[in-house]
Amino acid sequence: MKFVHIADLHLDVPFSVLNANNRLGEKRREEQLNVFERVINYIKENKVEFLFISGDLYENEYVKEKTIVYINNLFKQIDNTEIFIAPGNHDPYLKNSYYRTYNWNTNVHIFNNEIKKYSYENVDIYGYGFNDFYIQNSNVENIKIENNEKCNILLVHGSLDTSEKQEKTYNPISYKNLKNLGFDYIALGHVHKTNYKKDENIIYPGSLISLGFDEIGEHGMVVRRYKKRENRD
Numbered sequence: 001m002k003f004v005h006i007a008d009l010h011l012d013v014p015f016s017v018l019n020a021n022n023r024l025g026e027k028r029r030e031e032q033l034n035v036f037e038r039v040i041n042y043i044k045e046n047k048v049e050f051l052f053i054s055g056d057l058y059e060n061e062y063v064k065e066k067t068i069v070y071i072n073n074l075f076k077q078i079d080n081t082e083i084f085i086a087p088g089n090h091d092p093y094l095k096n097s098y099y100r101t102y103n104w105n106t107n108v109h110i111f112n113n114e115i116k117k118y119s120y121e122n123v124d125i126y127g128y129g130f131n132d133f134y135i136q137n138s139n140v141e142n143i144k145i146e147n148n149e150k151c152n153i154l155l156v157h158g159s160l161d162t163s164e165k166q167e168k169t170y171n172p173i174s175y176k177n178l179k180n181l182g183f184d185y186i187a188l189g190h191v192h193k194t195n196y197k198k199d200e201n202i203i204y205p206g207s208l209i210s211l212g213f214d215e216i217g218e219h220g221m222v223v224r225r226y227k228k229r230e231n232r233d
Contacts, residue, residue: 001049001050001122001123001151001225001226001227002046002047002048002049002050002223002225002226003048003049003050003051003052003153003223003224003225004039004042004043004048004050004051004052004221004222004223005052005185005187005203005205005221005222005223006039006051006052006053006054006205006208007053007054007056007088007157007187007188007190007205007206008055008189008190008191008192008206008207008208009032009036009053009056009057009058009207009208010032010056010057010058010059010090010207011029011036011057011058011059011063011067011071012029012058012064013029013032013059013062014059031209032208032209033067033070035208035209036071036074037074039208039221040074040077040078042221043078043081044077044078047080048081048223049080049081050081050082050083050123050125051078051081051082051083051084052084052086052155053083053084053155053189054086054088054155054156054187054188054189054190054205055085055086055087055089055090055129055130055157055189055190056088056089056090056091056189056190057071057085057087058090058091059090059091060091060092060094060097063091063098065098068098068102072102072104072108075104075105075107075108076105078107079105079106079107080107081107082107082109082118082120083107083108084109084110084111084125084127084155085099085108085109085110085111085155086127086128086129086155086156086157086187086189087099087110087111087112087129087130087131087157088129088130088157088189088190089130089135089157089170089171089190090133091130092130092131092132092133093110093111093113093129093130094131094132099129110129111127111129111155112129112131113128113129113130113131113138114128115127115128115138115143116128117146122151123151123152123153123226124145124147124150124152124153125154126152126153126154126155126183127155128140128155128156129157130171134169135158135169135170135171136168136169136171136172137171138156138171138173140154140156140158140178141173141177141178141181143181145181145182145183148182151184151185151226152182152183152184153183153184153186153187154181154183154185154186155186156171156173156186156187156188156189157170157171157188157189157190158170158171158172158188158189158190159171159172159173159190160174160175160178160188160191160204161174161175170190171190175202179202184201184226185201185203185226186201186202186203187203187205187222188202188204189204190204191204191206192206192207192219193206194206194218194219196222203222205220205221205222206218206219207219208220208221
């Protein structure tokens, strides 16, 4: 079972500061779409089974319908890949959001604020999505894995081990409590910087490209492959 994990694309973010300088904001938004298309091409070329998007795919306040159409058309290109989205604080699952009102391709699965599980032959995929711009308790720390013989994956957007007052409104989660749940991989979103070791399994992938002058360093996606639990080395 092979998957790609991304988060925090923030498509259609206004880039107000850059826009004041020769429309650089518009150019940066084009670069965001180009990088996202490269991810889709990688998935297509490598026959990746699952794509996990852990929130903030787009900016709810600014996103244009043409951007949603563009995203969905990319998803149609990887029709054999199951796509899971866990909405975050910038793209919550609101009553009038595109997550609810748009007719997404059949391979797209969008989580809401009720923890849900999707079952496949060798993997169970759990997830939770924001239904508002602020969430203080998603209850994901109390999930009980139903089948330990399978590979188990969790998608969630939130703040890990935060001490900042503001961050405590963006679904604060304890690393220790997540670790104790027993998931094989936890696909997080919210932090834009990539900083993890290869053997870790609770991961912020960071944003695909830098979204600000303070976001230096590497950016990209996470690619992982898992065998059946009983056959793992």
